[in-house]
Amino acid sequence: MKKTHAELDMDGTGPAVLTPLDRASQWLDDRYNPVFVKEVRQALRGKQFRSAFLFTVIISLIVGVSIVLGGADATQWRPIGPPFFVGVFSCLTIAVIGFVPMAAFSSMGAEWEENTFDMLILSRLRPRHIVHGKLLGAASQALLYFSIFTPYIVFTFLLGGVDLQLVLVSIPLLAVICFALTAFAVGLSSLTSKRAARVGSMIVLAAVLINACFGLIGSMAGLTEMSIDMGSDDTKVLVPLIIVLSIVVAGFSIVIATSRLAHFEENRSSGLRVLTFVSAGMFMTWVTYANSIIVASEFCWLMTMMAIAGVTIVGIFVVSERESMGLRVKNQLPANRLLRTFLLPWLPGGGRGALWLLMTLFMVCMWGAMLSNGSPSGLAAIFTSTPVGVAHVNSGVDMISATVAYALLYLLLPTAVFSNRSNALQRTTLSRGLIPALFVSGLIVPPLLGFVIGDQNLSMGRHPGNPFSVFERIDNGSESGTLVIIMGFTALCLQFARILRGILEVVTAPSAGAMASPVTGVTIERVPSAEVEQSSEQDA
Amino acid sequence: MSTAMTVKSITKRFGDFVAVDRVSFDVHPGQVCGFIGPNGAGKTTTMRIAATLDLPDEGDVSVFGSSVLLEPRLVRQQLGFMPDAYGAYPSTTVEEYLDFFARAYGLRGRERRSALSFVSDFTGLSRLDGKLIDSLSKGMKQRLCLAKTLLHDPGFLILDEPAAGLDPRARVELRELVRALADMGKGVLISSHILSELSTLVDSIAVIESGRIQGAGTVEEILRKLRPHMRVFMRCLADLDRVERALLEQPGVAGVHTERNGLAFDFDGDQRALAELVAHFVSVGLAPIEFAPESVDLEDVFLSLTDGVVA
Numbered sequence: 001m002k003k004t005h006a007e008l009d010m011d012g013t014g015p016a017v018l019t020p021l022d023r024a025s026q027w028l029d030d031r032y033n034p035v036f037v038k039e040v041r042q043a044l045r046g047k048q049f050r051s052a053f054l055f056t057v058i059i060s061l062i063v064g065v066s067i068v069l070g071g072a073d074a075t076q077w078r079p080i081g082p083p084f085f086v087g088v089f090s091c092l093t094i095a096v097i098g099f100v101p102m103a104a105f106s107s108m109g110a111e112w113e114e115n116t117f118d119m120l121i122l123s124r125l126r127p128r129h130i131v132h133g134k135l136l137g138a139a140s141q142a143l144l145y146f147s148i149f150t151p152y153i154v155f156t157f158l159l160g161g162v163d164l165q166l167v168l169v170s171i172p173l174l175a176v177i178c179f180a181l182t183a184f185a186v187g188l189s190s191l192t193s194k195r196a197a198r199v200g201s202m203i204v205l206a207a208v209l210i211n212a213c214f215g216l217i218g219s220m221a222g223l224t225e226m227s228i229d230m231g232s233d234d235t236k237v238l239v240p241l242i243i244v245l246s247i248v249v250a251g252f253s254i255v256i257a258t259s260r261l262a263h264f265e266e267n268r269s270s271g272l273r274v275l276t277f278v279s280a281g282m283f284m285t286w287v288t289y290a291n292s293i294i295v296a297s298e299f300c301w302l303m304t305m306m307a308i309a310g311v312t313i314v315g316i317f318v319v320s321e322r323e324s325m326g327l328r329v330k331n332q333l334p335a336n337r338l339l340r341t342f343l344l345p346w347l348p349g350g351g352r353g354a355l356w357l358l359m360t361l362f363m364v365c366m367w368g369a370m371l372s373n374g375s376p377s378g379l380a381a382i383f384t385s386t387p388v389g390v391a392h393v394n395s396g397v398d399m400i401s402a403t404v405a406y407a408l409l410y411l412l413l414p415t416a417v418f419s420n421r422s423n424a425l426q427r428t429t430l431s432r433g434l435i436p437a438l439f440v441s442g443l444i445v446p447p448l449l450g451f452v453i454g455d456q457n458l459s460m461g462r463h464p465g466n467p468f469s470v471f472e473r474i475d476n477g478s479e480s481g482t483l484v485i486i487m488g489f490t491a492l493c494l495q496f497a498r499i500l501r502g503i504l505e506v507v508t509a510p511s512a513g514a515m516a517s518p519v520t521g522v523t524i525e526r527v528p529s530a531e532v533e534q535s536s537e538q539d540a
Numbered sequence: 541m542s543t544a545m546t547v548k549s550i551t552k553r554f555g556d557f558v559a560v561d562r563v564s565f566d567v568h569p570g571q572v573c574g575f576i577g578p579n580g581a582g583k584t585t586t587m588r589i590a591a592t593l594d595l596p597d598e599g600d601v602s603v604f605g606s607s608v609l610l611e612p613r614l615v616r617q618q619l620g621f622m623p624d625a626y627g628a629y630p631s632t633t634v635e636e637y638l639d640f641f642a643r644a645y646g647l648r649g650r651e652r653r654s655a656l657s658f659v660s661d662f663t664g665l666s667r668l669d670g671k672l673i674d675s676l677s678k679g680m681k682q683r684l685c686l687a688k689t690l691l692h693d694p695g696f697l698i699l700d701e702p703a704a705g706l707d708p709r710a711r712v713e714l715r716e717l718v719r720a721l722a723d724m725g726k727g728v729l730i731s732s733h734i735l736s737e738l739s740t741l742v743d744s745i746a747v748i749e750s751g752r753i754q755g756a757g758t759v760e761e762i763l764r765k766l767r768p769h770m771r772v773f774m775r776c777l778a779d780l781d782r783v784e785r786a787l788l789e790q791p792g793v794a795g796v797h798t799e800r801n802g803l804a805f806d807f808d809g810d811q812r813a814l815a816e817l818v819a820h821f822v823s824v825g826l827a828p829i830e831f832a833p834e835s836v837d838l839e840d841v842f843l844s845l846t847d848g849v850v851a
Contacts, residue, residue, distance in 0.1 A: 026649060034643035038629065038636070045631040116627035118593055119688070122616050123644035263612075265595050331610045 034125065035133020039107060040140050048106070049141060052099040057148065060091035064152070079161030082224040085153060089170065090217045092149040096142045096178040097213050101185035104138040105205055108189035108257070109198055117261065127261035131186060131254055138182045146175065165231070166223055173242060174216070180246035180253075181212060187253030190260040237290045244286045248279045265326035269318060269348035273356050276314040280360055283307050284367040297372045301396030304368025305403045311360050312407040318353035319415045320431040323501060325349055330509050340506050350415055351502025354495045357411060361404050372396040398474045402481035405488030406467050410439050416494035442466070543602075544569045544696045544727025545590060550599030552585050552751075559585045561751040562599070567727045567744070569695065572718060574742035575731040576842055582751040583731045584624065587698050590729070591621035603696050620694035624701040626685045628673045634660075635669040638687060645692035659687040663717065679710030686717060697721060699730040703737055715741050739838035747845045754845040759838060766844050769794070771834040772814070775802030777827035786826060790817060802830060 018026070043049040067083045111117050111130075120130055150171055156162045188201045255275045259268040287303040325348050333347075334340055345356035414434035418427055442465030450458025462469050464483050473479040543566045552560040560582040567573040577583050588594040590601045592612040600607050606614040629637060638659065642652045660666040663683040668676065676684065682702055689697060699718070703711045715737060722728050722743075732738050738745075739759070746756040755762045776783045783803060787793050792808040807814060814833060821828045 030643075030648040030652075032643075034640055037643065038632070038640045041636050042629060042631050047631075110630070114627040114629065115623070115625045116629065118591075118621075118623060119627055119641070120644065121593065122591065122619075122621055123641065123692075124616075124646040125644045263593075263595075327609050328612065 033129060033133040033136055035120075035130050036136040036140070039133060039137025042107075043103070043137060043141055048103060049099075052095065052103070053144065056091055056095040056099070056145065060088055060149065060152075063087040063091060079159060081156045081159035081161035084159055085156035085162045085167070085224055086217070086221045088149055088152045088156065089174075089220050092145060092153065093174060093213055093216050093220075095145040095149075096174060097181055097216065098209050100138050100142045100145070100178060101181045101205065101209055103141060104134055104182045105185040105189045105202065107137065108134055108186050112189075112193040112198070113195075121261070121263070127258045128254075130261055131190075131257045134186050135179075135183060135254070138186075139179070142175070142178050142182070146171070162224060166220075169235075169239065170220060173239065176243055176246045177212065177216065180250040181209060183250035183253035183257075184208070185253075187256045190257035233293050237293055240286055240289060244282055248282065251275050251279060263328070265328045267326075267329045267332070267348055269321060269353070270346045272314060273318060273346050273353075276311060276318075277356075277360050277363070280307050280311055280364050283310070284364060284371075288367075288371060291371055297396055300371035301368060301399050304364060304371070304400050307364045307368070308361060308400070308403045308407055311357070311364060312411060315353070315357045315407065315411045316432060316435050319350055319357055319411045320428055320435070321348055321350045321353050322428055323350050323498065324505060325509075333506065333509050337507065340509075344503060344506055347506060349502045349505065351495075351498040351500070352506070353502075354412060354415070354499050355502065357407075358492075361407060365400055365404055368400050369397055372400070395475055395477060398480050399471055402467070402470055402474060402484050405481065405484045408488035409484070409491045410435055410442075412491040412495045414438055416491065416498060542569070543567065544571070544604060545729065546602045547586065547590065548600050548602070550586065550589055550596040550601060552582075552589060552594065553597050558751050560589070560596070563748065563751070563753050564599075565746040565753060565756040567696070567729050569727045570722055570725045571743045572722045572728040572730060572741055574738040574745040574838070575729055575748065576735065576738065576745055576838075577731075577748035578846060581748045583748060584700055585751075586748070587621070587700050587729065587731065591619060591698055592616055593621075617692065618695045620689035620692070620697045622685050622689045622697070622699045622702055624704065626681055628681065628684075630674060632673050633669065634665055634671050634673060634676070634684060637673055637684065638665075638691065641688045642691050647691065655691050655693070659690045662690065662720075663687040664713075677710075679706050679713070682706060682710070682714060683717075686714075690721075694726070696727040697729070699728065701731055701733070703732050703734055711737055735838045735842055742838075745838070745841070747842060749846040755841075759841065762841055762845070766841060769806035769808050770814070771804065772807050773799060773802055773804045773830070773832045773834065774821075774828055775800075775830035776821065777829060778825070783821075783826055786821065786824065790820070793817075807833075 064084065064087060067080055067087050070080075070083075111120070121127075125133075153171060154167055157164050157167050185205055188205055189198070191201060192198055252272075252275060255271045258271060262268045284304070284307060287300060287307075290303075291300050329348055334343070344352055345359050346352075415431045418431040418434065443461075446458045446463040446465045447461055450456070450460070450463075457463065462473075464470060464487070467484075470479065470481055470484060474481050545567045547563055547565050549562045549564050550560055551558065551562055563582070563586055565573070575583050575587070585594065589596050590603070590608065592608045592615050595609065600609050602608070603615045604618050606618065608615050629640075632640075635656075638656050639652070642656055647655050657666075660669065663686055665680070665683055665687055668680065673681065673684065686699075686702065689699075702718075703714055706714060711734070718728055718730060719741060730738070730742070742759070744756070744758045745762065747754045747762075755765070774783070774787075780798065780803065784796055787796050787803065787805055792813065793805050794808070795806040796803055797805075807817070809817075818828060818831050
């Protein structure tokens, strides 16, 4: 058939003479993400986008005319910039935060409903290409809305009463939030193929989008009325936080969607691990930046505890993974043992997940401890828990230590007990369910027991199973959380064998990236994907 | 002869249910292999494993030497899979649909254009380029799906129930397309419930029931195994008793019994021996007026091999 293709080519099906511009445009055309091309074509021909676009434009026109006419009716002149800004901004917000993410959700869902994922997976497209294509398609729709509305929003400055800084900050901020919510919609849509569950997801998404729309429109209305200085400390802290959180939400949504679309035997874990590590780093960078403006050690350790909580939530999925790697992942391991050792915490597997958890928590704790004291002496305190001279630093370090101990206890204890060596999905689900169950029962069971045996401390929730009570006592200086730290350390010790197995699996896997088929016994030399692509290009 | 696809003792379980149980068979390049079995027999599961979409719990499948377990990407480059549930995109024309998949398979520039032109011509879709997929008939949609499957020029094709729901004309056209693909040297594994369609198309078959292969090989090989004797019906003008006696005197004749005013019997011999038998009966004045070796088709083979058990 290749010959036939060539013959057809010889017949002159291709263009005869190409100008450099044609060549450049063809080169570019060949390199577009195919899913992006499809999405744009479908959107432009589909009723959904055309109706939404027309609807938004008409509504914004009505709103704009109403505001201008309302201003003309007034007996005394007043700047109509603020209401015009809020009106047009609201229309744009509804379009890019309401319609665009919902369209992305439907588009992803259509792949499930039309049963087209299998066909995409069989092509050269990787799950990431599919997700990126969906996002690019949504971005092109958003771009159309922005290109229509942005001139009008900027124009409101000329109408008076609107701070130019507000205009300049609000549009990029809206774009970032639009990107995050679209990625969230794609991630949510990828979670399930079942129709009933998809309806539930759609309701959740609709609730999120409506809240985001109202929240953003309300904030902008408030900002235009109050004439808040965009250069204030609050704005300097909040705007980067919104950007960081948007990037983190988008990143996680993309990784979740990519993992969901990947084959069970393929690597669905490394992306999540890397992203969580990077996100924790980004968040701590923002904490460092915010601390340079706010300068409060309480803020630092509180934010560090939040970062630990975030890592712990991701840890539920990472630590409870089945222990062994899939055949396809094993076959992609690098031959270099040093590189393999470096990759250990990032590779799939529950034991290696525990290693990743320790590494990520260590990075966050070190950063938090340094910030809490404004110097590396905080680092020493986290290990020794010895007084460093300042009471609040001690309590902050103790708080961080106790939070880490709880994270280790709740994540590592159930997964050590229900270690998934058998690769059974039920055991993974069981240990994932047990982690929150252990946390909740730690909160509820001791008070009930306290009522039964008449122990007031227990019944009032003053026990190590209640982290909030422990944190409160640490803050009061009445406890240092030693018991919790011991419990966390014990859970860590129970994971030792699992971590060791995880390390050995990677270290002892067949070298040089070559594996033999378990049945045919044929050794298949691993071909780097770049080489595969190159060879097929040559074939063509 | 090298194989296009080798299925080697694959087993697939869903919980306690064994969907595919140690299934093995080969398909050669240029050969059409019919994969036959009742509903729930394990056909689609086997095909999905071969297409790298599912993994076997045991065993392996290799396509032109590449393992689906270890090298799914290499397998996918050499394999075209046409699933039973066809997925179309709304608000998309035939041309856009094929162009999308050509891009998805990494085809660029002239290569993409020539591939699109070839598959459109081959499947007869050229005149429908600008038509929306939603407006196509079922037969045309199947052609479109086949065209999509052929875009990257795979050496091996897996077609899962491609004729399901097609009218007789569309079925014949599809059969001709599949035959033409095999003539190009491509290996084809095709499943279908319409055995009469398959019988004129396939070079070999694999019959599966309750997840197990009941028989695999060429139709003749399986027939020979199933029925070593030819079944013949004969009616003569002469008296039945005389004819029966005469029959029993002949070598290779057994199991003579009365049937529809004539006699049926098993004959152990080839076509020439059968012709000599007729000539003998004419020469001895038995006056045979009907002589019919029983024809055995794919349906008979299928019914003989399977018990009608649904897994």
